[in-house]
Amino acid sequence: MIFGAGREADVDAIMELESGAFHPWERWGRQSWLDEMHADDRFVITARDADERVMAAATFQCVPTPDGDQLRGGDADLHRIMVARQHRGEGAAKHMMRAGMEWARAIGAERMLLEVREDNDAAIALYEGFGFGPISRRENYYGQGVHAILMAAPLAPQRPAGLSDDGLD
Numbered sequence: 001m002i003f004g005a006g007r008e009a010d011v012d013a014i015m016e017l018e019s020g021a022f023h024p025w026e027r028w029g030r031q032s033w034l035d036e037m038h039a040d041d042r043f044v045i046t047a048r049d050a051d052e053r054v055m056a057a058a059t060f061q062c063v064p065t066p067d068g069d070q071l072r073g074g075d076a077d078l079h080r081i082m083v084a085r086q087h088r089g090e091g092a093a094k095h096m097m098r099a100g101m102e103w104a105r106a107i108g109a110e111r112m113l114l115e116v117r118e119d120n121d122a123a124i125a126l127y128e129g130f131g132f133g134p135i136s137r138r139e140n141y142y143g144q145g146v147h148a149i150l151m152a153a154p155l156a157p158q159r160p161a162g163l164s165d166d167g168l169d
Contacts, residue, residue: 001092003099006037006044006057013054014046014082021082026142028080033059036079043103047083047092056083056092060100062107076104076155078114081123088122097130105155112155115141115148127151 006014011033018027036042036059047056058081063074078100083092104112115138116123132151141148 001055001090001095002048002052003045003095004048006033006046006059008034008037010046010054010057011037014057017054017057017082017084020085023143043100045096045099047087047096049087055087056081056096058082058093058096058100060103060112062104062109063113074109076100076107076109076112078112093126094129097126101130101153101155109155112153114151116151117142118147118149124149124151127153 011030014033015030033044037044039061041062043060045058046054049055059079061077061079063077078097081093081096083090101112112132114127114132116127118124118137130153132153134149135152136150138148138150140146
C-alpha cells in the first residue's frame with residue numbers, strides 16, 4: 001500500500017468508495033470531498049494499491065477551542081474513513097487512523113472525536129483499539145432508528161522514546 005495526501009484527481013475513486021461504504025442518504029457528494037481537500041484545517045489521506053488505484057480514504061479536521069487558533073488546540077474529528085471491500089483487513093484503516101491521530105497531535109489537538117453507527121462492530125473495534133471510548137449516543141443520527149455512538153480518544157503529546165516523564169534521561 002502507498003499512502004499519501006488526497007488529491008482532486010482522486011475524487012472519482014473516493015466517490016466509488018462512498019458508494020461501497022455508506023447508504024445513499026449518508027454519502028457525501030463530490031463537492032464535500034473537494035472542500036475537505038482544500039480546507040486548511042483538514043487532513044485527507046488516501047491509500048493506493050500497487051496499480052496506483054485508490055483503495056481507501058480518510059479525512060480529519062481540527063476543531064479549535066472557542067478562544068483557540070484555527071490550527072492549534074481543541075479537538076480533532078474523524079469525519080470519514082473508508083476502505084474498498086476487497087481490501088478490508090489489510091491494514092489501511094489502521095494506518096490512516098494512526099496518521100490522522102499523529103497529525104492531530106502535531107497540531108496540538110487534545111482529543112479526537114468521531115461518530116459511528118452503533119451497529120458497525122468492525123469500525124467500533126478499530127476505534128477501541130486506538131483508545132476510543134463511548135461518550136454519548138445520538139438517536140436517529142443516521143436516519144430513523146439508526147443511532148450513532150459518539151466516541152472520543154485522548155491525544156497525549158508524544159515524546160521521544162526512552163525519555164522519562166520529566167523529559168530527563
